[in-house]
Amino acid sequence: MMNDEHTIAWPHGEFSVLRSGAMCAPATFTLPDGRKLQPFAVAPWQDDGSAEFAELPELLKRLRGEWPCVPFGMPVTRDDLPPAWQPETGAEPGLGNFLHGPSANLEWSVTGEGDGAIALELAYPEEHPIELVRRRITGDPDGARLIFDLEIVARRDCALPIGVHPVFRLPERPGAAHLEINGKLRVCTYPVQAEPGVSRLAEGQVFDALSSARYTDGSPVDLSRHPLEETTEEILLVAGVQGRAVLSNHDEGYAATLRWDAEAFPSCNLWISNKGRNPRPWNGAFQAIGIEPVAAPFDLGAAIAAHDGNPLQEAGVACRREFTAGEPWTTQYSIEVSSL
Secondary structure: OOOOEEEEEEOOEEEEEEOEOOOEEEEEEEOOOOOEEOOEOEOOOOOOOOHHHHOOOHHHHOOEOEOEEOOOOOOOOOOOOOHHHOOOOOOOOOOOOOOOOHHHOOEOEEEEEEOOEEEEEEEOOOOOOEEEEEEEEEEOOOOOEEEEEEEEEEOOOEEEOEEEOOEEEOOOOOOOEEEEEEEEEEEEEOOOOOOOOOOOEOOOOEEOOHHHEEEOOOOEEOOOEEOOOOOEEEEEEEEEEEEEEEEEEOOOOEEEEEEOOOOOOOEEEEEEEEEOOOOOOOOOOOEEEEEEEEEOOOOOOHHHHOOOOOHHHHOOOOOOEEEOEOOOEEEEEEEEEEEO
């Protein structure tokens, strides 16, 4: 699509933004030693003209980098959830059939561009409880850092799961990247197999460290080291975070540091995609890690988030954010690249 991709330069790098989903990537960060590094994952597939590709959710067609999810999660509740996870009522009306919300799938409008920054906004469908989402991405003039500003304006009072969705590429060598998330952590595994027949983590477990997880067969696995040895697909929720995660790529000698407001996003959803998805367009070739600040129950969607009896909410983990009609809600987060 003409003018779908906008490329912005700043003194310490260059980044691209799609109007589709307002996805940010690729982004090249120039370090003081002169190295140019691109930390984001960019899906390897292209439009093959097939009917199957045309039917994909829009966000999958050009999956890349980082984008906002309002609301966060799947539009339809999984039918294989344990009884404790079954919602009492339906989701907020008018949400539509959007994986990770309209923000991740529709075409945004560019409202400003220049001086190392770009501003975009998206008007939501009229039936949606959210009226408008705005996003600004700025290259830090003082260093190799991108600053993201997010504003959400509700059409009516509502409570929804929300999050942002940075996805980082990984080295090929197993364990060559180290993930550190600060806080007094509560690491929760998915209540079912994230990818049926593929996922390996013991379901519905709680650990106090990423390094303390176990597979279904009882064998230990260190989820702070990536990529994993095994082909798998996993989703975790890390609660008790302090708003900082660092992914260190030891094979390439750099670290990507994600900082966010832990009051806005009190948890971090982890998407570990280790070549475990075989249907098109994945074709068993996608390897990346999503480090996703959220107020959400994993990616299980708005109906689960509204259920006060879900196990996360029962444990005091916030699963949604309340919005007041006409009152803008704002937050800021950043991604910085530095040498190891």
